[in-house]
Amino acid sequence: MTELQLTLSPEQSADNQFIKKQIAKNLDIETNDISEFRIIRKSIDARGRIPLVIMQLRVFINENTDKHIYQEPFNYRNVSNKKEVIIIGAGPAGLFAALRLIELGFCPIIVERGKNVKERKVDIANISKNKELNEESNLCFGEGGAGTFSDGKLYSRSNKRGNTNRIIEIFHYHGAKDEILYEAHPHIGTDILSVVVTNIRKTILECGGQILFSAKVTDILIENGKAKGVRLADNRVLKSDYVILATGHSARDIYRLLQEKNIAIQAKGFAMGVRVEHPQEL
Ligand SMILES: Cc1cc2nc3c(=O)[nH]c(=O)nc-3n(C[C@H](O)[C@H](O)[C@H](O)COP(=O)(O)OP(=O)(O)OC[C@H]3O[C@@H](n4cnc5c(N)ncnc54)[C@H](O)[C@@H]3O)c2cc1C
Known part of the structure; x- marks a missing residue:
């Protein structure tokens, strides 16, 4: 070789x-x-x-x-009887947290205010077709999170945040093209991204994890300074000693909730891109 x-x-x-x-x-x-x-x-x-x-x-x-066939070393196993961890949000942060928890031997319970990716597409089409906005299922909220209907660009200028190759391998394992493993500026592509998100859901469910859709968290239960579970909009209560908050940028109600509960939050910088379309003669 x-x-x-x-x-x-x-x-x-x-x-x-x-x-x-x-x-x-x-x-x-x-x-x-x-x-x-x-x-x-x-x-x-x-x-x-x-x-x-x-x-x-x-x-x-x-x-x-044959002996050089590359296999991603994932350890997705049955965790149905293991300690449960509640994850609020099924965006990239929530889904990847769930996959990692499975590898570490915990059972993830994802609670997502929006719908699954297929039903979400219908709600998104409704925005442009009928000018109707579903406040819980739209471009920001729902399975896969904010970028689900984007091009799925996988490159970053930051190289100080851990092993990005592993993230790419996880996308590949769940159905993204081989090219993302070697291209300098890989992207998944809009059509494939929703398939990848669906496959990640399948892995989580097959391992015994759970994903609750149309389940909006309205309160985080805290006892003696420690998270003990969450309350949903329909008043259901889910209990666990471990709660991961993965609600993304757009969940303004969660910012307010954290402020009310005196939980420290910190603003961070963000990058903004602008696309300008103009006639060719310009
Ligand atoms: C149009 C667009 C294109 C993009 N393109 C790219 C790209 O090509 N490449 C790239 O790397 N990044 C892209 N991004 C950015 C990327 O989408 C975000 O960085 C990423 O989604 C953040 O992930 P997250 O899991 O932290 O949050 P989010 O993706 O925002 O996910 C949070 C999830 O939590 C759920 N949630 C919120 N509040 C609650 C609640 N109270 N109860 C239950 N669930 C709740 C939401 O419904 C959502 O599903 C794009 C973003 C947009 C908007």
Whole structure:
């Protein structure tokens, strides 16, 4: 096994036979000697007149590649009888907290004010079609959280927040394309993102976790300074010694609740992007 980098045109980079020939030429071997090649990283250099694709490749030469099959080391197991942890919100923070808890041997109970991703789509279509807003199921609220109907961009300028590769592997495990494992600026794509969210839900349920939809938390129960559970809008009470708050930016009622309960909250900076569309002649 060896690694090499090729710089190709976009057409060449989409042609596996061409890539194989280039590998053979670079390594001074026959194309038949190449058992397999895998793309480890792919980026586009668009600075010149003609864009270039830079590919980092792992090449297997005359060897059985079975032993190199990559398997994400996830430990999603049955946690139905384990200690329950309430997670408020089924956005990325809540869903990923649930997956991690399963690996650590806890049973996640997600409480989400909105609907599942499929029903949420209907409510979102209703906003533009009929100008009707469902205050609990919309672009901000519902399974998958705020970015569920976005492009699902997976890159960040921050590299000081832990292992982002693992997050990408979790998305891949739940149905995102292979490309996200190696592209320099990976994105999941709007169509696939809702499938990935649904698959994450399936993992949580198969492991014995629970997800309650249309279940809005209106109070966090606190005894002696410790969280003891939550109260829902329909007055149901769920109890647990562990409560994770993953309600995102848009839950203003939760900010007010925290303030009323004298729980410290801190404003943080945010980045804002603006898209300008204009006629081509400009
Ligand atoms: C249009 C758009 C496009 C985006 N595109 C991208 C992108 O391409 N890449 C990227 O990395 N980020 C993107 N983002 C940002 C990303 O969506 C957020 O950073 C992310 O969703 C935050 O995750 P979160 O789980 O903290 O909160 P949220 O996603 O806001 O999830 C919070 C969840 O909690 C639920 N909730 C709130 N209050 C309660 C309550 N009282 N009881 C029960 N449930 C409650 C909500 O319904 C929601 O589902 C985008 C955001 C938007 C709005």
